Amino acid sequence: MTTSSPLTVLVAGATGSVGRLVVAESIAHGHTTRALVRDAAKARRVLPAEAELVVADVTDPGSLKAAVTDADAVVLTLGSDGGAHSSPENVDYGGVRNILSALADRAPRIVLMTAIGITSRSTGYGHLLDWKRRSERLVRASGLPYTIVRPGWFDMNGPDEHRPLFLQGDTRRTGTPADGVIARQQIAQVLVQALTAPQAVGRTFELVAENGEALEDLDAxxxxLTPDAPGALDGTGDEENMPLDREPAHVRADLDALRDRTGTP
Known part of the structure; x- marks a missing residue:
């Protein structure tokens, strides 16, 4: 297992069902762990006492400066609830854009959680997956060291289904648990280990479980994994079915702004 000096880790989506496990896992690895929360009282009820809380809202860019200050790494486990304030565009996409913008000239490690089947272009999720895919593109365009993890269906594992399997190309796109399942705790383990594994940088992959025992060391x-192509907007092997010239104008502008700032091709 790759080890390194403790980091200051910011977790966005920290009170979510995966985010709170990421906070605990990060603390267990010895990292100073900062939880980005909207409601400090709620957060204190569900997060470990060792977590540092910073009150901010990912949909409010002006609130994020203190959250990202001095962060060595950022784990993004954002998820919308479908409300007007918390739509996929505002949270799953806009939250990632706003945090990347708030970083300014800082260059922390980025680990983004999205979802398996993200390239399906299915309307069954109300375009949720399209906005998550756009958030991936923002991260790749940022020029920052990143890992993008696309987990399968949460906590639907069988009793002997614990061995992690990393896939690429997003070929499992039925929109059902047949695409793959994974425990939330294992997602947290992968996200946190990706922070310090040099082999994880620049990689995008789907995360599911197969029959077998869990692994403590994920370095192998x-x-x-095959790295994403330099300058590419999509992950290695992804179907090219979301043409950039057909994307909303503001999405193209967001990508251009990130590329201009970082000099990314």
Whole structure:
């Protein structure tokens, strides 16, 4: 297992069902862990006492400066609830854009959680997956060191289904648990280990479980992944079915702004 000096880790989506496990996992790895929350009282009820709380809202860019200050790494586990304030565009996409913008000239490690089947272009999720895919493109365009993890269906594992399997190309796109399942705790483990694994940088992959025992050391799995092509907007092997010239104008503008700031092609 790759080890390094403790980091200051910011977790966005920290009170969500995966985010709170990421906070605990990060603390267990010895990292100073900062939880970005909207409601401090609620957060204190669900997060470990060791977590540092910073009150901010990912849909409000002006509130994020203190949250990102001095962060060595950022884990993004954002998820919308479908309300007007918390739509996929505002949270799953806009939240990622706003945090990347707030970083200014800082260059922390970025680990983004999205979802398996993200390239399906299915309308069954109300375009949720399209906005998550656009958030991936923002991260790749940022020029920052990143890992993008696309987990399968949460906590639907069988009793002997614990061995992590990393896939690429997003070929499982039925929109059902047949695409793959994974425990939330294992998602948190992968997200946190990706922060310090050199082999994880620049990789995008789907995360599911297969029959077998859990692994403590994921370095070999990270090392076996194919890196994303330099300058590419999509992950390695992804179907090219979201043409950039057909994207909303503001999405193209967001990508251009990130590329201009970082000099990314």
């Amino acid at each position: 799995l990270f090392a076996a």
